[in-house]
Amino acid sequence: MARLRHWLAGRLPPRARGRLAGNVRAAELAGLAFAFRARAVAIVVVSLWLLVLVPWPRDLYYLSVAGLFFLLGYLPYRLRHHPRAGPIKLAFTVLDIALMTTAIIMPPPAGLGVDWPIQTRLRTPEFLYVLLLLGEAALTYWPVAVLWTGAWIAAIWSLGVWLVYGRADTVRFAEAARDGPLGAEAALRVFLDPAFVGLTPLWTQVIVTSLFTLLLAIAVWRSRRTMLAQVRAEVVRADLARYVSPDVADALAARAHAGFGAPQTRVVAVLFADVVGFTSMSEDLGPERVFALLRGFRERSCKVVFRHAGTLDKFLGDGFMATFGGLDGRGDGAARAIACAIDLQREIDAWTAKREARGAAPIRVAVGVHCGPVVIGNIGADQRVEFTVIGDVVNVASRLQSATREVGGRILASDCCLAAAGPEAAARFTRSLPLTLRGRTRPIVVHVAE
Structure with a gap:
C-alpha cells in the first residue's frame, strides 16, 4: 500500500509511466484528429460563404486557395503518427499562415479581381480568418502550438502589411504631414485615399492577436493539465485495481491526500x-x-x-x-x-x-x-x-x-x-x-x- 501511495504522490513505476505516456499520446492524437475535422468543417463553411459573396469566376480562385489550405492541413494529419509529427505540424502551420496572408493581401490574378489599389486589401475584415488558425491550434491540447501560431500570425501578417506600407504608391500620414500638422478635413482626405495605409490598425491587430494567443494558451494549458490529471488518475486507478478491489482503488485515488x-x-x-x-x-x-x-x-x-x-x-x-x-x-x-x-x-x-x-x-x-x-x-x-x-x-x-x-x-x-x-x-x-x-x-x- 505504501508503494500505491507513492504512485499517487507522483512516483509512478516505469510500466505505469509508459502507460501514462501512451494515454497522453493517444489524447494528443485525438486532439489533432479533432482539430483537422474542425478545420475541414470551417473550410466548407467559408467556401460556401465565398460562393455567395464572391462573383463568378473570381470565386474559383478563392476556392482553389481553400483546397490548398485543406491539403496543408491534411498532410500533417496523415503524418500525425510520425515520430516528428509535432515539428511537422508546426512547420505546416507557418505555411498555413503564409498562404492565408498572401490570399488576403494579394489581389487575384488579372482578369479575376477588381482593379483597385492593393492598399485597399488591408481595409477589409478578412484578417479575422487568420485568427481561426488559433482556434485550430487550441484544439490540439498543445499550448506550444497556440503560442507558435500566434507568434507567426503576428510576424507574417506584419511583414505583409509592412511590404504594402513601403510601396512607392502608398499614401501615408507621415508624408502628408511633412509640411505641417493636418487639419481634420485634410486628414480625412488622406484617410479616404484608396492608396492610404496606416500602421495603427496593424498595431491593434498585433496587440489583439498577442492577447488572444496568450489567453488561449493559458486555457489550453489548463485544459491539458486537467486532461493529464484525468489520464493519470485512470492509470493510477488501473494499477491500484491490480492490488485492491476497484471500489478501494477508486476511493484511494480520490482521497489519497485526505486521510484515506x-x-x-x-x-x-x-x-x-x-x-x-x-x-x-x-x-x-x-x-x-x-x-x-x-x-x-x-x-x-x-x-x-x-x-x-x-x-x-x-x-x-x-x-x-x-x-x-x-x-x-x-x-x-x-x-x-x-x-x-x-x-x-x-x-x-x-x-x-x-x-x-x-x-x-x-x-x-x-x-x-x-x-x-x-x-x-x-x-x-x-x-x-x-x-x-x-x-x-x-x-x-x-x-x-x-x-x-x-x-x-x-x-x-x-x-x-x-x-x-x-x-x-x-x-x-x-x-x-x-x-x-x-x-x-x-x-x-x-x-x-x-
Whole structure:
C-alpha cells in the first residue's frame, strides 16, 4: 500500500509511466484528429460563404486557395503518427499562415479581381480568418502550438502589411504631414485615399492577436493539465485495481491526500468462501494444475464479487473474504452479499459442468455470510498497510463458512444478515436452525441454502 501511495504522490513505476505516456499520446492524437475535422468543417463553411459573396469566376480562385489550405492541413494529419509529427505540424502551420496572408493581401490574378489599389486589401475584415488558425491550434491540447501560431500570425501578417506600407504608391500620414500638422478635413482626405495605409490598425491587430494567443494558451494549458490529471488518475486507478478491489482503488485515488483509510465504524456484510476438499484434490494434481485451479477460482470469484460492487478484502489460499457496504455507504450491503453468494454458486456450477465434461473433478464452494458493525480502515505498519475490516462479524462469517460441512448446505447466512437483506433474499434459503459456532457459547439462528 505504501508503494500505491507513492504512485499517487507522483512516483509512478516505469510500466505505469509508459502507460501514462501512451494515454497522453493517444489524447494528443485525438486532439489533432479533432482539430483537422474542425478545420475541414470551417473550410466548407467559408467556401460556401465565398460562393455567395464572391462573383463568378473570381470565386474559383478563392476556392482553389481553400483546397490548398485543406491539403496543408491534411498532410500533417496523415503524418500525425510520425515520430516528428509535432515539428511537422508546426512547420505546416507557418505555411498555413503564409498562404492565408498572401490570399488576403494579394489581389487575384488579372482578369479575376477588381482593379483597385492593393492598399485597399488591408481595409477589409478578412484578417479575422487568420485568427481561426488559433482556434485550430487550441484544439490540439498543445499550448506550444497556440503560442507558435500566434507568434507567426503576428510576424507574417506584419511583414505583409509592412511590404504594402513601403510601396512607392502608398499614401501615408507621415508624408502628408511633412509640411505641417493636418487639419481634420485634410486628414480625412488622406484617410479616404484608396492608396492610404496606416500602421495603427496593424498595431491593434498585433496587440489583439498577442492577447488572444496568450489567453488561449493559458486555457489550453489548463485544459491539458486537467486532461493529464484525468489520464493519470485512470492509470493510477488501473494499477491500484491490480492490488485492491476497484471500489478501494477508486476511493484511494480520490482521497489519497485526505486521510484515506482512517478507522471508522460501519455496518458491513462479510462473506467468506472456500473450496471444499481443496487439500485432498491437490494431492492428486501437479503444481501446474493446482495453480490453474486456483487461478480459475480466483478469476471467477473476482468477477462475481465486483459484479455486486463488493470489496475483495483478501484471498485466503483456496478461499477469499469479501465485504459489502464498507465504502459506498449505500445501505444494501447485506442484500448484495446474499446475492453475491447465490451468484457465486451459479458461477461455480457452470464451471463444474465444463470441468466434468472434460473429465475433471467437480468444484464445491462453501459460503458464509454475516453482517453487523465493524471497524474499517488501514491496519499495519508504515512499510506494509492493509485496508480491511475488524470485528466479531468477521469471525462469525468465517465460522459460518466452516459450519457448512456439518449443516450440509452450500450457503449459511445469519438471521440478522438475512433480515437486513429483505424477503426476496430470504426466499432463496430452504431451512433455518439454531447453531452454536465453534469457539462461541451462545447459539445463533442461521439459514441454509442448498
